[in-house]
Amino acid sequence: xxxxxxxxxxxxxxxxxxxxxxxxxxxxxxxxxxxxxxxxxxxxxxxxxxxxxxxxxxxxxxxxxxxxxxxxxxxxxxxxxxxxxxxxxxxxxxxxxxxxxxxxxxxxxxxxxxxxxxxxxxxxxxxxxxxxxxxxxxxxxxxxxxxxxxxxxxxxxxxxxxxxxxxxxxxxxxxxxxxxxxxxxxxxxxxxxxxxxxxxxxxxxxxxxxxxxxxxxxxxxxxxxxxxxxxxxxxxxxxxxxxxxxxxxxx
Ligand code: SAH
Numbered sequence: 001x002x003x004x005x006x007x008x009x010x011x012x013x014x015x016x017x018x019x020x021x022x023x024x025x026x027x028x029x030x031x032x033x034x035x036x037x038x039x040x041x042x043x044x045x046x047x048x049x050x051x052x053x054x055x056x057x058x059x060x061x062x063x064x065x066x067x068x069x070x071x072x073x074x075x076x077x078x079x080x081x082x083x084x085x086x087x088x089x090x091x092x093x094x095x096x097x098x099x100x101x102x103x104x105x106x107x108x109x110x111x112x113x114x115x116x117x118x119x120x121x122x123x124x125x126x127x128x129x130x131x132x133x134x135x136x137x138x139x140x141x142x143x144x145x146x147x148x149x150x151x152x153x154x155x156x157x158x159x160x161x162x163x164x165x166x167x168x169x170x171x172x173x174x175x176x177x178x179x180x181x182x183x184x185x186x187x188x189x190x191x192x193x194x195x196x197x198x199x200x201x202x203x204x205x206x207x208x209x210x211x212x213x214x215x216x217x218x219x220x221x222x223x224x225x226x227x228x229x230x231x232x233x234x235x236x237x238x239x240x241x242x243x244x245x246x247x248x249x250x251x
Contacts, residue, residue, distance in 0.1 A: 044076050047088035051075075055090050056108045063112040069138035070108050075101075077163055078131040095129045097149050099245055102191065106242065107132050113212045113226060113239070114187035116141035121182070123204065125175030125247075126191035130156030134165045136189070143168045144182050146175040148248055174250035178204040185209060193222040194247035197236075205229045212239070218246035 052070050061067060076087035078101060083093050092100040102110075110132070116122055118140030124133050127147035133156070137143045145168060147153035153172035160168045171179070175190070176198045183204035190201070190213035197213060205211055209229050216222030224239040 044074065044084075044088070048075065051088040051090075051104050055105050059105060061105070061108045061112055063115070065115075065117055065139050066108055066112040066135075069111065069116075069135045070104065072138045073131065073134045074163065075104065075131060078129040078134070078159065095152070097152055099128050099149070099152065101129045101131050102244070107135055109240075110189055110191075110212050110224075111135055111139070114189055114210050116187065120186045121184075123179055123182070123185040123188045123201075124191065125178075125188070125201070126245075127153055127156045127170050128191065130160045130165070130168070130170070132189065132191055133168045133170070134160060134163065137165045137168050144179050144185075145170050146173055146179060148172070148174055148250060174248075176200065176247075176249060180204065187211065188213075190214065190247070191244065192247040193218055193242075193244040197225075197227060202227070202229065202234060207231060214242050214244040 048071060052067055056067060056070060076084040079087045079093050079095065086093060088104070090103060090105065092103050095101050114122065116136050116139040120141040122136050122141045122143050124136065124143065124145040127133055127145040129152075130145070133143050133145040145156075147156060147170060150172040153170055157170045160166065160170065178198070178200045180200075184206040185204055186206050186209050188201050188205055188209070188211040190211070193214040193216055195215070195217065197211070197215065201211060205227075207229060211227040213225050213227060214222040215225050221241045221243055224242045226237045226239055228235045
């Protein structure tokens with residue numbers, strides 16, 4: 001029997017209609033998601049601005065370069081996803097492997113002390129999440145960062161690249177020895193508590209350079225120290241009591 005061609009819907013037309021319907025459905029599903037994402041990033045932006053005002057400016061962080069960098073770096077992308085909503089709170093947060101991302105105020109304080117900016121070469125010991133490195137890089141500084149836990153070095157490298165901080169150079173290793181190939185540094189930021197100042201780091205500091213490092217007994221209150229090098233003279237000053245995770249040594 002012959003069917004009348006006009007009554008039969010050709011396969012391609014039917015498929016086209018299904019495709020159209022599916023895309024419309026997909027769009028309906030995606031639109032609220034996109035709106036939610038936009039709303040979420042706006043609320044993270046508000047939380048960040050609030051953090052800058054109440055935790056930093058009100059407590060005396062006044063260097064505009066530092067404040068701008070703290071405004072620019074999306075801290076919620078540096079903490080585990082389950083803690084994203086707490087990223088802008090006034091405290092450190094766990095980042096896995098028993099390590100922590102420092103409280104925003106401490107990150108800003110250490111940044112302000114070393115006065116980073118374009119053309120400045122900075123070494124960080126203790127990459128962790130990569131947040132402090134990103135803040136330093138957001139000032140225009142050239143940043144080198146060393147992390148002793150290979151998994152953290154790897155995830156921080158990937159995160160920094162994904163968020164557009166691809167100029168930060170990260171390597172896995174024991175930061176005690178610094179990064180001789182790229183020395184000397186205008187500044188060194190150590191984000192783990194050492195019992196003494198590692199001599200190789202002093203050697204790799206430029207004449208006139210500054211190092212900020214928590215010194216003291218692990219698991220107790222330590223002192224954040226400012227170390228300055230002028231010729232052969234080294235001066236140290238206590239800045240404030242802090243609590244950092246221990247500076248470990250490679251076995
Ligand atoms: N600056 C980080 C927080 C660091 S927590 C951030 O912004 O997220 C301290 C980090 O120092 C930890 O990840 C720890 O593994 C690392 N660390 C400890 N001893 C180290 C060493 N000798 N060399 C390099 N990294 C070290």
